[in-house]
Amino acid sequence: MQSVASTSGCHYSGMAAARVWPAARALEKAIARHVLPLRISRGVSAPSLPPTFHTSSLPQPSCHHSLFSTTFIPPNLWSSASSSPLLPSLSRRPLSVAAVASTVQESVAEAPQHVPKKPDGPPERERVELPTNDSSETLLKIRHTSAHVMAMAVQKLFPGTQVTIGPWIEKGFYYDFDTKEPITDKDLKKIKKEMARIISKKLPLTREEVTREEARRRIEEIQEPYKLEILDGIKTEPITIYKIGEDWWDLCAGPHVEHTGQLPVKAIELETVAGAYWRGDENRQQLQRIYGTAWENEAQLAEYVYRTEQARLRDHRKLGQELKLFSIQDETGSGLVFWHPKGAMIRSIIEQYWKQQHLRNGYELLSTPHVAKLELWKTSGHFDFYKENMFDQMAVEDEKYQLKPMNCPCHIAIYKDSLHSYRELPIRWAELGTVYRYEKSGTMHGLFRVRGFTQDDAHIFCLPSQIADEILGVLDLTEAILRQFDFTKFEVNLSTRPEKAVGSDGIWERATTALREALDRKGWEYGIDEGGGAFYGPKIDIKIEDAIGRRWQCSTIQVDFNLPERFQMEYQDADGERKRPIMIHRAIFGSLERFFGVLIENYAGDFPLWLAPVQARVLPITDSQVEYAHRVARQLKAHDIRVEVVSGERLPKLVRNANADKIPLQLVVGKQEEEHGSVAITARGPNGDRKLGEVDVAELAERLKVAEAAKKRWFD
Ligand SMILES: [Zn+2]
Ligand SMILES: [Zn+2]
Known part of the structure; x- marks a missing residue:
């Protein structure tokens, strides 16, 4: 990690700051009171910026939520001493x-x-x-x-x-x-x-x-x-x-x-x-x-x-390697994530769950290309305002194409493919959309800062009168999904209109009021960052607190008055007139890569039963039970249980390895179990391993299915 900051300060409060990078509030306070002048030279940017820093005051194209993927870092010093600006x-x-x-x-x-x-x-x-x-x-x-x-x-x-x-x-x-x-x-x-x-x-x-x-x-x-x-x-x-x-x-x-x-x-x-x-x-x-x-x-x-x-x-980089979840390899390009079988399995489970939740909540799923003509990115403004974060354009025959840094223009392209009536609104479109962004080499950080990632993106197109209901719906869905991953503490912030902004006073007022109303109806306490919104609309940020008290910025809900204008999006209103819809960008995880990194650290690699890539491992006591062990595995697999057989070592070693791999269930099979058609279960639990004794394989399959359906943390 490059050190991007240098402090030269003095022990005194009476001086003016030479140049202050808006970092953590604590730092600002320290600057104001004491350690002036503080000169922090900015490197490329943001691995060292705390998540409280908003890029929104800079003229950026819309789709603010996606910007967070590049400004996300472990929030506390103790999570990453090397990335602190301090x-x-x-x-x-x-x-x-x-x-x-x-x-x-x-x-x-x-x-x-x-x-x-x-x-x-x-x-x-x-x-x-x-x-x-x-x-x-x-x-x-x-x-x-x-x-x-x-x-x-x-x-x-x-x-x-x-x-x-x-x-x-x-x-x-x-x-x-x-x-x-x-x-x-x-x-x-x-x-x-x-x-x-x-x-x-x-x-x-x-x-x-x-x-x-x-x-x-x-x-x-x-x-x-x-x-x-x-x-x-x-x-x-x-x-x-x-x-x-x-x-x-x-x-x-x-x-x-x-x-x-x-x-x-x-x-x-x-x-x-x-x-x-x-x-x-x-x-x-x-x-x-x-x-x-x-x-x-x-x-x-x-x-x-x-x-x-x-x-x-x-540390997810360490655990990711130990548990064989993912790799990032210099030879293949830094910042590009390879999901290994176990990591890819977890990702697939997260994706299934995410899609199911969205479908249940009135979203439709989209799938859009990874590249599009440069024209699209000129219309969206990305080419003008976001160019330094994009991969270079590529020539395809006589045209230039752009690897997509964001999904929004693609969703707009689908919207614009036909005329929409006010009766169709709100439209909620979601996509697990993979994007690529240029990051300077040396600034990448495990899964937290990468060059290619998949956003859990969605866009809502609605009438101005629908904003509050839609935002409330997003808040409910966000809470439900995050709770499923055992995040129960949230820090919520509402950011309002900055000095430089697009959109009329009226629409800003209306949207900001709607955001407040949604938060009030949700009953959540929230902070207000006056003037901290993006130039194109107010937003809500949600931070989650992990198992060791660190806070992570993941979810963002961003109203956008800019892109509908740039793309001249329309709907036909009841009075027959064509009007601009309101556009809301939102992401709950932020990106799958980053969220996975947070999950690994939150669970310390000890994934809940419903997420664990291998839920059960069958351990034969002697070679004579290897065949039976495979029979048990086949029986469980027929019930969609993720199970594997590991043999060839003495039992204590097999048990040790299963523990090291954090497998939720160890199914030991010996002569007796083979005779009974059963397994002897040891289950991981909140207070260590528990011996659950001998259980019939068919019964185990049933109990596992029940636990799976309830998305249980532990097997009991
Ligand atoms: Zn002193
Ligand atoms: Zn967007």
């Missing part, structure tokens, strides 16, 4: 969970929470809510003061060290140092110990306002030239400095705790050392950055460590 550095080592785990060993051992190591541990584990810099002023003070205390400790232990900047970040804080000798991970323990000593002394933090000249004099006195540069960047006066105890101080504007004794020593840990450049400029001094994490209490730290470890264990 962790810029050179030769940065990835966040070492092992390092976290070992440095916090002490605290965790004393913490009330247990930290299960297994990714498929009991889901009943009580989750501790983690505050954010945004939600907790206390947390902010703790992190900020911790950064200073760490700097103090480093300067004490490594005489001659110069401190530079030290802001708080999403999961803690860091400080950049210019040291005489390199600091290594091994030194962190020592530094932490010194921090603990400083904390125990309950040193007061005192604020002092001085003139620029006085600040300069004091800096020269302690010979810290970095501070002089920081001072030069501060445009306002007076200059504020903070002292900790009597001897140590830094340019700073707070906020801090009152005295170091208020820092929860057991909720603070140092994580890793990385390289960084002064001012983020590779031509300037190379510095050492120490990352730390800090929380309000031990329980939160334990939760953070748990989630970090879980995120590592659940």
